Amino acid sequence: MARKKIALIGGGQIGGVLAQLIALKQLGDVVMFDVVEDMPQGKTLEIAEASRIERFDMNLKGTNDYKDIEGADLVIITAGVPRKPGMSREDLLTTNAKIMTSVANGVKEYAPNSIVIIISNPLDTMVTLFQKVSGFPHERVIGQAGVLDSSRFASFIAWELDVSVQDVNAMVLGGHGDTMVPLIRYANVNGVPVMEMLERKYQDKAKAKEVMDAMIERTRKAGGEIVALLKTGSAFFSPASAAIAMAKSILLDEKRLLPCSVYLKGEFGVEGYYVGVPAVLGENGVERVVELSLNEEEQAAFNNSVEAVKNSVANLEKLGF
């Protein structure tokens, strides 16, 4: 089987971790593109020089020329600017929309058959823009947000209940903004409902709800919490891990059910927008969207989050993109 070729567009903080994880997990050869001269060459050279220690045979190449991504099977895009303390993801819209337009043209020209995972913020809007400019089929353009948001939620649950995070299943739907929707009813520890565990722990329903509400609030603001601590940029280890889970499911045709930003054609009552929902990822990209029943409160929260995505996309159009 020929080795897969993975192009990373953007070789900054997340791009660097992506390259290292791809090499360590031996998912394929890496081409890292960035507009900054020499930097992607330096980063990939450095990771490659650890190949003897980590024992991988993957090739890594840095470039400032789109031609080098030619024939990539998978493209992961982190190009753009990250948030600084006090900024919302939406504040990045104008700058990142310009960058995403140039990236979409580059990918369209040199890797027209690739499957694309987008990480740049504001996430759902950047995915929308990439698809619009590239004209790629919707199932080959996917946004990463839900895998990370869900992992954050699962981590908080595991720490609260003092159980292994490996046994926690928790999912966050909706747009990648502060209105995202962590699903309480479906959160469980190896099948045991998280709410039931909280109620048994505190012997008090109101207190259990209070604790859950605090975890939900922390999940919604988790990106900002990291920005406030780092001060010079946003999360980069965990978004890279999240995108790699999606990449692996696609490259190895694992068909994992992962929450990601995918194009909806009526599912969950949404028509024509990219929003975070559970989807099966395989060799064709998004193989299908998995619908689940939401109660009134969950659907209202989801609709509210979809409104935020719609507003962001409307802003993009107002800016002329």
Ligand code: TXD
């Ligand atoms: O879960 C998620 N989706 C996210 C998204 C979680 C955290 C951060 N998220 C967003 O990812 C963040 O708001 C940013 O929009 C992106 C990338 O974050 P990163 O921390 O990697 O930013 P860096 O270190 O600034 O890297 C961005 C790189 C940098 O090297 C620039 O030179 C490059 O992008 N860049 C470009 N590359 C290619 N083409 C163009 N035009 C370009 N412009 C800048």
